[in-house]
Amino acid sequence: MKENETLYPVPPQSVYVWRGFRNPDKSFEEFAGFLGSVFVPACALLQPNVGLRAYLPTLVPQENKPTAIPDQTALMFWANPAAHNLANTTVAVRAYQHLHGQLYDMSRSHTQEVPVILPSTFEAFASDQPYFLFDEEVDWMHGNVWHVIASRSKTVPSAEFQNKVFEWASTFQVSQKDAIDAALICCNEETALFWLHSTVVDIDEKYLSDLTDVVDMHLQIKPRQIDFGHGLWDNWSGINYSDQQNTSLNIRLARPKDPIPR
């Protein structure tokens, strides 16, 4: 088995769920240009050596995008729940982290990123808190992934929206546990984000069809597997985000067996 084919499953508490809103000082073209030429490649190349295990960034299409929907989403899975903070003890990751403030509106983007298990009652369901539905270790760099970005349907009152998403998730947790091995949701008064993972079925829109009356779908997409084929010091301009193939990616990382900082 090639090194890149080795599976490195991680617990669901090891993911950082990023919802990034563009700094209003930057045009979307500048935002996409920076993401493609620096941010996304830097995340994928600077961090696997210190624990990044999977990285799935999505640049959200702007046409008819409600303002409450983020401009970028990303899942960053780490080797274990402590690895993210440990990685920050290295120059590589500190340099990467310093990029964020200029590109994003951090007052909107810096929300809770680490998920917890979906609660059993809606009373404990918090806005903007990511939740995982299945407590299993999964390698998100491999397998089938489906990502959905949606907003509240105008037919659903704001006060009921999160309750309906919660009910859907609670049902899904039971009904799909044989087909789906990992699922993440994040919801607030106006938006709902979903990521599903399976190693046994090819996920598509039918897995969220029960939500049709609750949300307006903005993006439903299978992140494209991509191998950059370039290193930090190679001549390489980065990702071209004007190419729609790159809207959502599941980047093939060069993952060492033992990625903890030395």
Next chain:
Amino acid sequence: MKTTENFSVSPQAVRVWRGFRLPSLNEETFFDKLGTVFIPATVKLQIEAGLHSYTPTVPAGLPHKPPYVPDETAILFWKSQATYWNGFTRLAVRTYTLTHNGVYVTSGTPLSRADFPVGFIGSPSLEVDQPVFLFDQPADWMLGSIRHLVAERPRSLSADDFRQQVAEALQNIQELKDHLQGAVACIGDEYLVYWELGPIAAGVKTPVSGLQLLQEICSGWSQIFRPAPTYLPIDIYDEWPGMNVMAGNSFNMQFSRSAQFK
């Protein structure tokens, strides 16, 4: 390759940095960012792109330093000017460069900036924010002994008189060509920065220097620095808290140059 191997490069190949701290960052945070990210990342992310030497100095925090005098200065020698520009085709260099925006004033006044020098050929060639080199001969600034002057324009002198007097002093320093291996200067509307490179002369208390000629003009705030050879025994993926940077520190970073210097 050992750090002590001599690889001389043209005086045209130096990037002369004058950085001003963002007012929103307090000095303590600024020093922390210099020591944990900027200074180590400058070296570790750019060696492979052709960085030849790096000498940062931190006037920030020194008593009575006027705000219009740079908070950080640096000379960064590259294999050539083309090597520097070609660096931006590499992700590591783009990443490093973009980290600056959240720390330094990159728009407005006083403006942080870096420039390549031109040869100094008397007063007409000394222009504000245009660095000059005094000796058109290759040198290796990572080796040898560097002396660095940072000074404000005396309040008693107009900007033009200051420039005229500094130009005369630089002409006189050019007469020291048998004693100095290199010299670089840059005048701003409000300040002067000057570096000279001499041989390491053990036991010599007062080496031949151009500093005194400039100090005679700079009757206001000024400071002389002697960059300390400093080696960072770490990799970008090592667990490492960073350098302890304080007001008045000056470093001549020691590192093994990339294979392109062989």
